[in-house]
Amino acid sequence: MAKGARGLSIGQIAAAAGINLETVRYYERIGLMPPPARTEGGHRAYDPAHVRRLAFIRQARALGFGIEDIRTLLALAAPGHRSCGEVRDVAAAHLAEVRAKLARLARLERILSDTVERCSGAPTPACPVLDMLDAPM
Amino acid sequence: MAKGARGLSIGQIAAAAGINLETVRYYERIGLMPPPARTEGGHRAYDPAHVRRLAFIRQARALGFGIEDIRTLLALAAPGHRSCGEVRDVAAAHLAEVRAKLARLARLERILSDTVERCSGAPTPACPVLDMLDAPM
DNA sequence: CTGCATCCCGTAGCCACTACGGGATCAAGC
DNA sequence: GCTTGATCCCGTAGTGGCTACGGGATGCAG
Structure with a gap:
């Protein structure tokens, strides 16, 4: 393993996205954030895609979208599924x-x-x- | 006992004040409405003062005041305690x-x-x- | 290898209700 | 007096979107 296999900690992506650490865990519990990889000791190890998703969620929340709306928006934003009309x-x-x-x-x-x-x-x-x-x- | 000892039922004051029946019981649980008299069978029996108080609460809620604010306002609205400044x-x-x-x-x-x-x-x-x-x- | 920051998880609390369910009571009609 | 159907009883749990707490495990720098 050269290097990039480590991943960001939950505290790091929370800070990066400007979201409370416990909120990130909450988003995972409710299925808004996918469960990340884990270290041997059980700590979450995120990759940049997680950070982008979290930033998207934060932005949508800041605009007042509810969790269910965001779920829909995330699905519609998936590559290959970009239906602007539904969005x-x-x-x-x-x-x-x-x-x-x-x-x-x-x-x-x-x-x-x-x-x-x-x-x-x-x-x-x-x-x-x-x-x-x-x-x- | 001549007559007026009966009192209104919870459904009646709820309808009179335009408030959900269960919300009235909730207001009593949290101490916003004083516990009314009871019939022999245990049903709540309200008097007109209760209706006025409930209407006050409804009005305050419609204006967006929170429960704690309403508690304060009700205390300040008590006769003999009308301090307009605090209100x-x-x-x-x-x-x-x-x-x-x-x-x-x-x-x-x-x-x-x-x-x-x-x-x-x-x-x-x-x-x-x-x-x-x-x-x- | 020690010490301290960080992270783990489950649970409970916030606000202001609303809903549910199984049983008791009330009022009106006959 | 009795039946019937509406109303009321109470406690508990759920809503949305987090936030807080606590006791223990891990990660990493010195």
């Missing part, structure tokens, strides 16, 4: 969810902001926040 | 969190929307979505 469908569905959450949060922001502002403003006798919570939407 | 602090802190989430979601929306749009547009050879997931932020 777009997954991304578009996720985008729709993001937009729904965005709209809901914007509504909340408006209500809370209005109410809190009224709180610091005019010297009303009652508490605007509590009033809002007592009144039905 | 405003809780609401303002929550508003800040909402704004942070909003900003993050807006970023995601922009990225996803740009990428998905590029997908349906020009006849590029590769998949823009997968490209984005492969590339670091």
Whole structure:
């Protein structure tokens, strides 16, 4: 064996991908990361393909994709299977969810902001926040 | 006993407040709702004060307040303890969190929307979505 | 070869519910 | 009074996506 047979430790790929070490083990448990080779002593030994996959997962998580979506995306990203249409469908569905959450949060922001502002403003006798919570939407 | 000693069933207050029945029992388990009186057979018998409290909780949840915040708000809303300043602090802190989430979601929306749009547009050879997931932020 | 960093694994906790299941109780109709 | 069907009882487990903990085994530098 000349050299390259060693592989990266879990701590190393975790650091490389900017992911918590325990999260990497979690991804393996749920089948999102394939089980890597092991050293004689039982420690995980990863290769660069694992790092790329982990970076892909991190990126997808950062964009808010759920684990199941990522599972699908990883399958669709496999070489020879690059069906951009299906990928777009997954991304578009996720985008729709993001937009729904965005709209809901914007509504909340408006209500809370209005109410809190009224709180610091005019010297009303009652508490605007509590009033809002007592009144039905 | 003339009449009013009966009380509402859990199903009735749940429906009245628009909350899942099992959620009401959950709120009682975690101490957010006080334990109501019981019938001889052990069924919960609520009074109107419970309904008001539950409506308050529902409103606060709809505005995105967490359970611990609601616990605080309920204490601050107790008669004789109406300190609007503290209430405003809780609401303002929550508003800040909402704004942070909003900003993050807006970023995601922009990225996803740009990428998905590029997908349906020009006849590029590769998949823009997968490209984005492969590339670091 | 010693010492310390790292890694092993399983389990439990987080939040705010939701679901399930087998039995008890309630209210209304006859 | 009795039957029937709706409702309610309680405890437990599952959801998503991790994160934390603990006690022991390994890896590697000096």
